[in-house]
Amino acid sequence: xxxxxxxxxxxxxxxxxxxxxxxxxxxxxxxxxxxxxxxxxxxxxxxxxxxxxxxxxxxxxxxxxxxxxxxxxxxxxxxxxxxxxxxxxxxxxxxxxxxxxxxxxxxxxxxxxxxxxxxxxxxxxxxxxxxxxxxxxxxxxxxxxxxxxxxxxxxxxxxxxxxxxxxxxxxxxxxxxxxxxxxxxxxxxxxxxxxxxxxxxxxxxxxxxxxxxxxxxxxxxxxxxxxxxxxxxxxx
Amino acid sequence: xxxxxxxxxxxxxxxxxxxxxxxxxxxxxxxxxxxxxxxxxxxxxxxxxxxxxxxxxxxxxxxxxxxxxxxxxxxxxxxxxxxxxxxxxxxxxxxxxxxxxxxxxxxxxxxxxxxxxxxxxxxxxxxxxxxxxxxxxxxxxxxxxxxxxxxxxxxxxxxxxxxxxxxxxxxxxxxxxxxxxxxxxxxxxxxxxxxxxxxxxxxxxxxxxxxxxxxxxxxxxxxxxxxxxxxxxxxxxxxxxxxxxxxxxxxxxxxxxxxxxxxxxxxxxxxxxxxxxxxxxxxxxxxxxxxxxxxxxxxxxxxxxxxxxxxxxxxxxxxxxxxxxxxxxxxxxxxxxxxxxxxxxxxxxxxxxxxxxxxxxxxxxxxxxxxxxxxxxxxxxxxxxxxxxxxxxxxxxxxxxxxxxxxxxxxxxxxxxxxxxxxxxxxxxxxxxxxxxxxxxxxxxxxxxxxxxxxxxxxxxxxxxxxxxxxxxxxxxxxxxxxxxxxxxxxxxxxxxxxxxxxxxxxxxxxxxxxxxxxxxxxxxxxxxxxxxxxxxxxxxxxxxxxxxxxxxxxxxxxxxxxxxxxxxxxxxxxxxxxxxxxxxxxxxxxxxxxxxxxxxxxxxxxxxxxxxxxxxxxxxxxxxxxxxxxxxxx
Numbered sequence: 004x005x006x007x008x009x010x011x012x013x014x015x016x017x018x019x020x021x022x023x024x025x026x027x028x029x030x031x032x033x034x035x036x037x038x039x040x041x042x043x044x045x046x047x048x049x050x051x052x053x054x055x056x057x058x059x060x061x062x063x064x065x066x067x068x069x070x071x072x073x074x075x076x077x078x079x080x081x082x083x084x085x086x087x088x089x090x091x092x093x094x095x096x097x098x099x100x101x102x103x104x105x106x107x108x109x110x111x112x113x114x115x116x117x118x119x120x121x122x123x124x125x126x127x128x129x130x131x132x133x134x135x136x137x138x139x140x141x142x143x144x145x146x147x148x149x150x151x152x153x154x155x156x157x158x159x160x161x162x163x164x165x166x167x168x169x170x171x172x173x174x175x176x177x178x179x180x181x182x183x184x185x186x187x188x189x190x191x192x193x194x195x196x197x198x199x200x201x202x203x204x205x206x207x208x209x210x211x212x213x214x215x216x217x218x219x220x221x222x223x224x225x226x227x228x229x230x231x232x233x234x235x236x237x238x239x
Numbered sequence: 240x241x242x243x244x245x246x247x248x249x250x251x252x253x254x255x256x257x258x259x260x261x262x263x264x265x266x267x268x269x270x271x272x273x274x275x276x277x278x279x280x281x282x283x284x285x286x287x288x289x290x291x292x293x294x295x296x297x298x299x300x301x302x303x304x305x306x307x308x309x310x311x312x313x314x315x316x317x318x319x320x321x322x323x324x325x326x327x328x329x330x331x332x333x334x335x336x337x338x339x340x341x342x343x344x345x346x347x348x349x350x351x352x353x354x355x356x357x358x359x360x361x362x363x364x365x366x367x368x369x370x371x372x373x374x375x376x377x378x379x380x381x382x383x384x385x386x387x388x389x390x391x392x393x394x395x396x397x398x399x400x401x402x403x404x405x406x407x408x409x410x411x412x413x414x415x416x417x418x419x420x421x422x423x424x425x426x427x428x429x430x431x432x433x434x435x436x437x438x439x440x441x442x443x444x445x446x447x448x449x450x451x452x453x454x455x456x457x458x459x460x461x462x463x464x465x466x467x468x469x470x471x472x473x474x475x476x477x478x479x480x481x482x483x484x485x486x487x488x489x490x491x492x493x494x495x496x497x498x499x500x501x502x503x504x505x506x507x508x509x510x511x512x513x514x515x516x517x518x519x520x521x522x523x524x525x526x527x528x529x530x531x532x533x534x535x536x537x538x539x540x541x542x543x544x545x546x547x548x549x550x551x552x553x554x555x556x557x558x559x560x561x562x563x564x565x566x567x568x569x570x571x572x573x574x575x576x577x578x579x580x581x582x583x584x585x586x587x588x589x590x591x592x593x594x595x596x597x598x599x600x601x602x603x604x605x606x607x608x609x610x611x612x613x614x615x616x617x618x619x620x621x622x623x624x625x626x627x628x629x630x631x632x633x634x635x636x637x638x639x640x641x642x643x644x645x646x647x648x649x650x651x652x653x654x655x656x657x658x659x660x661x662x663x664x665x666x667x668x669x670x671x672x673x674x675x676x677x678x679x680x681x682x683x684x685x686x687x688x689x690x691x692x693x694x695x696x697x698x699x700x701x702x703x704x705x706x707x708x709x710x711x712x713x714x715x716x717x718x719x720x721x722x723x724x725x726x727x728x729x730x731x732x733x734x735x736x737x738x739x740x741x742x743x744x745x746x747x748x749x750x751x752x753x754x755x756x757x758x759x760x761x762x763x764x765x766x767x768x769x770x771x772x773x774x775x776x777x778x779x780x781x782x783x784x785x786x787x788x789x790x791x792x793x794x795x796x797x798x799x800x801x802x803x804x805x806x807x808x809x810x811x812x813x814x815x816x817x818x819x820x821x822x823x824x825x826x827x828x829x830x831x832x833x834x835x836x837x838x839x840x841x842x843x844x845x846x847x848x849x850x851x852x853x854x855x856x857x858x859x860x861x862x863x864x865x866x867x868x869x870x871x872x873x874x
Contacts, residue, residue, distance in 0.1 A: 015247060016496075019262035023496045030268070030494060030548030033579070041580055045603040058256050088548070090268055205255050 004072050005082065005101040007108065009230050012063045016092025021056035027093065034088035034191050035091075037081060040071040052212050055115060055179050058186070065116070065213035067229045069101065069108040078235050099233025109183060113217035114226050116181035117187045118172045118210050125206035129198045130169050134195055138194050138204060139166040159185065159193055159198040166190070166224070176226075180215065245272075248336035249324075249342075260292035265316075265338035268494035271303070272339055273313040280419060281347040282306055282314040282335045283384070286355070286488075288779065293318040294493065295501035298353055298390060302411050304365040304489035306566040311871040312419065317350075319362045320369065322777060329371055335369035343415065344370040348422065352403075354392035357756035358749060358779035360399055364771040367402065367428055374768065376449060381432050385422070392435035393446075394477075395816035398756050398763035400448035408444050408819055409478030409512070416443055440471050444478035446819070447471075453685070453761055459802055459811040461760065476820040477524065477683050481858040483510060484532040490542040492603075494549065503551035503584060504543045506536055508568065508781040512557035513844035513868075515827050515858055516614070517625045517835050518653065520704040521557055523828070526851060527859035528844060533564045539572050544581055547553055551586035552576060560589040561845075567671045569597050577601070586610075588637030608647030608695070611674075612835055615656055616666025622838045623658050625708075625831070630670065637674045641681040644835045647693045654713040654723040654744075655701040657835060658830045660867035664723055668730035669738075671696045675736035694736075697743040698727055702758050705816045706707045706823070708831030714754045714804040720747040727791060748786040749778070755803040760815035766792045824852035843868060 011025065019027070029049055032039050033129035041047035050071035057063050075081075078098040085095045105111070121127070121165050138144075144159035162185035177185040187209050216232060220224030247254070247264055254260040284303055286293030293299065293617065299316065306314035315337035328335065334343040344350055350364055350372065364374055367386065373379050376386065389407040396406045407414065418439060425435035433449075435555060440447040450471040454462040480486050484554055493506060511528035540552060552572065556562060572583050583601040588594040590609060598607070613628055615621045621628060637648060652667050671694050678692035700720045703712040715723070717792060724744040731742050756763065770792035777783035793800055806812075810829060816824065825852060834841060840850050844860045845868040854861040 015245070015264045015266055018254055018264050019496045023498075026498070027496060028249060030549065032545065033544075033548035033550070034268075046582075059260070060251075071348055089264055092266060184397070205252050 004105075005069055005105065006072060006075070006078070007099050007101050007230055007233050008068045008070070008081075008085070009096045009228075010066045010068070011094045011096055012057060012066055012092065013094070014062075014092045017060055017062050019092075019112060020059050021053070024057075024066075024093075025051070025053060027184065031085060031088040031093075032070065035081075035084040036197075037070075037084060038072055038074040039186065040073050051109040052109050055184075056134050057211060061067075061209045061211060063211035064096075065211055066140045067108045067214055074229050075100070096193045097230055097234055105232055108229065109131075109181070111216040111229060111232075112179050112181070112214055113224070114176055114215040116176045116212045116215070118169070118174050118212055119187055119191060120172045120208040122206055125203040127195055127198065129200055131194075131198070132171075134198055135166060135168055135173065135194070138197050139163065144197075148189070154232075159190060163190060174200055175223045176215075179189075193216065245339075245341045248333065248341040253327055253331075253333075257327065259290075259328055259497060261495075262321065262326065263338070263343065264457075266604060267496060269491055270550075271307040273307070275313075275340065278311050279423070280309075280312040280349075282312060282349045282351060283315045283344045284319045285313055285350060285352045285366055287319050287359045287366050288319045288777075289291070289321050290495075291497070291499040294499045295493050295503045296353065296355065297507060297649070298355075298411070299816055300489050300492050300505075301487060302351070302492070304491070305412065305415070305487040308487070309416065309419065310529070313339075313395075315347075317366065319365055319777070321528075322783065323363065325369070325776065334371050335366060335450045337444060337776075344384065345372055347384045349387055349708045351387045351389065354388050354390040354396075354399070355780060357392060357398075357753045358784075360756055360767055361771050361775045361778050363399060363402060364767065365776045367556065368771075374771075375401050375405055377401075379404070379432070383432075384431070385435070391520065391524065392723075392757075393819055394520070394819060395445060395757065395759070395820075396448065397453075397761045397815040398759035399767065400761050401764035402767075403448060404432075405439055406446040406448070407478070408475050410480045411478075413478045414442055414444050418445065419491065421791040434682040437468070437471075437785065443476060448761075451818070459799075461797070461815060464813065464815070464818050471558045474820050475817055479822065479856050480510070481856065483529045484535045487749045488535075488539055490539060492543055498594040498631075502549075502552070503553050503582075504547055505538070505553050505555050506540050506543070507531070507555045508536060508559060508562045508565075509556045511859065512628075514558060515559055515625055515831070515841055515849065516654065517623070517708040517831055518614070518701060518704070519557075520707050523706050523823050523851075525557070526527055526822050526844075526853035527861045528561070529561055529859040530564075533567055533571075536568055537575075540572065541575065544576065544579070550580065551582040551584055551816055554584065555586075556611040559585065560594065573597075573600055589639060593637060595639055599643055607645070607692075608649050609637075609645050609672040610649045610651070611636065612651040613670065614651065614653050614664060615659075616652060616668070616670055619838055620656060620659060620663040622840050623835045624656055625835070625840050627840060627843075630673070633670065634673060634677050637677045638681045641678045641692070642687060646678070646687075646689075646691070648695070650674070650694065650696045652696065652698045652727075653701040654698045654727065655720055657701075657709060657712045658838075659723075661726060664726050665730045667696065667698065667727055668734050671731060671740045672734035672736050675734075678739075692739050694740045695743065696698075696727075696740055697744045697745075698724065701749060702754045705814065706819075706821045706828070708828050708835055710758070710814065710828065711808045711810065711812075711832050714751070715809050716801075716805055717747045717751050720750060741773070742773045746781060748779070749784055751800065752778070752786075752789055753805060757816070759803055762796070762798060764797055766796045769795055796861055804863055822851075822853045823854065827851040 045081045052069045054067035081098045082095045146159045147154050148157050163174040166175045214229050215226040216229050217224045306312050317337045385404045388403045393406045436447045439445050453464045455461045509530040511525040513528050614626050675694050685771050701708045770788050775788045829838040
């Protein structure tokens, strides 16, 4: 049986990288006494899949991890036990049981929602709140993206699903699929550059608010949180 | 633990700029956070090297657990900031902080520093300096922490004596409670720093350098070393935990977020070693051998794995094969741990049918290599160093291993051992070659994985250490060391199976300095100050070690490296560390030194008592029945 865990990563633990979060969970699951399934072979490892890596320095209210269990009590019990095995900085929010046909967390990711704030004194030099609409309204936003093989020209606009001011923070829904992942900082850099400004060092406070999967079609996407494809009780 | 997240000592700007910020945030699983208002003793335990190294050390985990079990005491950890953060902290004048509370170390009651290897000595100065604590003990005021040194290098504390208020000589489990009570009493009665230290000096195992004075002969050797006040003991006897099965040991070791050097649960199965290899300091200073009970080990292994979630457990001791109930322990671990997918790591086992069978059960034979530590290339020289391992033992072990499917063998040797000749060195190459040949003789062609065997032969340079029979020995010069390494390399190239042998050797500059720091006296403190002023830190890291800084520091202090290294020491010379009684007598070490020169071996403690003196502690192997244990030392 496969379950999907949703968790928060906050505070001091934003300095822990993705690989360390994976290692943390491998041990936390053992401390919690959860009956996780292992691969076979000489060096068995837990059958686990993380949705989308979160960069060092970012907080998140919507991280996901799938794991395969040999036996199952109930979702609330797993949340409670895992929380007891966690430290300040990682909090388990929910657990749901996945239908058999559900894809793994990583392959399921289509988009992620972020809130972005500027640190005090590091705000843009222009009236940025009022320029979002015109930036987001552009037909295309060509940028140069650094890749492993060098640089590539991409159209950022294709990967920005929404961008709006919410109170004093900027909300963005961005492509987070493995093929088209867009980092929030890239969008802000393009936004500032569009307004003849440059991003100051370590200027952004970014929180990933949710990670989404597409239950529609590529042409008619319907984005729902990753946890929405599961149930709170075991499937019959 | 919820709701207790601390404000970090470092700003987000700094943490986002430096490498591996996880080194500095604390908050790990099983980290102990106490309410500041409910404690009256704040202790910072420091391993003066980078987090990944320091966190891998068992001793600190034991002491951390011990201190934090005490009422009113909060023990936290501190490690050397890596060079990137070091530069930032100096520039921005950020005081060094402890991980748990993120508060400045300077405000603590004690700063305990573990001394595991000599090349970390400049990092001690780094830690003091960044903390804002005066480097010299004599310059510290009433409000400064008491700086305490402990660990194996405290057995010759003299080169760093000026930097410490006191040293704890020996095993930490026994006297710290007494020392804490004394500290509290002195603080309550406002007796002051010096009076606390004076009284501390009367606690067994405690050495307070300020109450001792060294006088020197014209040739630079020590004429006398004496207390400067009455009631200060002239000799400090090391402390030892007699009841190793009922003493402190952590059931909830810390679990770091980031990958560290030893990322596993460590089960210390015994202290000490019965073997008595003549170059080995640990084999002498941890005498007598004391085994922990099987029941205790089972209980702690289970608890530690449960409380950490670690995937691996490692047995720790100087020679695990000598633990008498090893088969029972390993059976338990295999039974109990393997079903929970825990890997078992078994270092320092003798290679025989039993251990190979065990290793096949717990390891992937194809992926692991077997380790042999003959230490010397010829039987003659192995007799000199009292390493009983014979060529036959090694070749038989290798043949068994090759039959079992292993194809990689690591060999460890030392160059520059007393009495060593060219022939002994060539023996290293010949033995490596014979092991490769054994593979081709043992494993038929059609069964060879990739058709080959890989022998990795490594040499380190022998460095004479205090409290070993070789403490009198002359150390090689840098050029001699390098010549020996070249000779080894060339001899390996001449071998028939040279293509199967890879040769590694250690750097010579650091070995010379390690020798100076190991057998140095109080005058070395000024060299350390000077070299630190020149910017030396992280000398144990070859990329940061700068030999030129050291050479100029020595010459500016008017001290001669050769005096500490290549000089022949007389049998009656007073050594800087002679005022410490490490448990074995100087007479015993002298006898062993003379036997070494006659190429005579000494039996191990189980087979025949050699009268080392450790029997006076009233525990351990000294009170077991002797039996004919003819097994050699493998580790």
